[in-house]
Amino acid sequence: GEDVEQSLFLSVREGDSSVINCTYTDSSSTYLYWYKQEPGAGLQLLTYIFSNMDMKQDQRLTVLLNKKDKHLSLRIADTQTGDSAIYFCAVPFSGGYNKLIFGAGTRLAVHP
Amino acid sequence: GAVVSQHPSWVICKSGTSVKIECRSLDFQATTMFWYRQFPKQSLMLMATSNEGSKATYEQGVEKDKFLINHASLTLSTLTVTSAHPEDSSFYICSARGLAPGETQYFGPGTRLLVL
Numbered sequence: 135g136e137d138v139e140q141s142l143f144l145s146v147r148e149g150d151s152s153v154i155n156c157t158y159t160d161s162s163s164t165y166l167y168w169y170k171q172e173p174g175a176g177l178q179l180l181t182y183i184f185s186n187m188d189m190k191q192d193q194r195l196t197v198l199l200n201k202k203d204k205h206l207s208l209r210i211a212d213t214q215t216g217d218s219a220i221y222f223c224a225v226p227f228s229g230g231y232n233k234l235i236f237g238a239g240t241r242l243a244v245h246p
Numbered sequence: 247g248a249v250v251s252q253h254p255s256w257v258i259c260k261s262g263t264s265v266k267i268e269c270r271s272l273d274f275q276a277t278t279m280f281w282y283r284q285f286p287k288q289s290l291m292l293m294a295t296s297n298e299g300s301k302a303t304y305e306q307g308v309e310k311d312k313f314l315i316n317h318a319s320l321t322l323s324t325l326t327v328t329s330a331h332p333e334d335s336s337f338y339i340c341s342a343r344g345l346a347p348g349e350t351q352y353f354g355p356g357t358r359l360l361v362l
Contacts, residue, residue, distance in 0.1 A: 165350075174358075175356065177290075177341070177353040179353075233295065234292075236289045238288070238289045
């Protein structure tokens, strides 16, 4: 079945850039998503990228997609303490658009 | 836009009782709603997918008689945990998908259930 993998933890200094990586197995995905979860809260959609794009930029966020390597990344420029959260990569299940398969989540810690 | 609410945000109940959690899409019509369960420091586990007016599709290993899902309208889905036990304690999150670009799922804030 579909598998989505992320590194579990990332620590960065405030003001630096953060790069969170994700790999997936199914190549038929049309949209790929990044969600953010703060402690005790639900998931907030950060951004998504269509599979025919290589890059999408939205203010401090840059998403890079390498379809050949099935690799998705999220770059946060000028990382702030408010960016500390868990970031989930999500990919539609190949068997239909209904389901999203989530990675385990990357916990981003921003320190001064 | 694309706001999803859940009620209650947290609930404590005694073992053996039933608990109902509501999920509402506030400013869009949700053709499909999803229910997830999340254990501490873990990812989301999809429990079931529900479409308005039809029976929910449960994931393998999820007991449909234990977790009753009703998708009564395009803006409301409910999850009832029947005869709750301590092992049902968890964070339950719903999401709703309308016709937004990217077929995006928008998530509710979650409901924390503690069964004593």
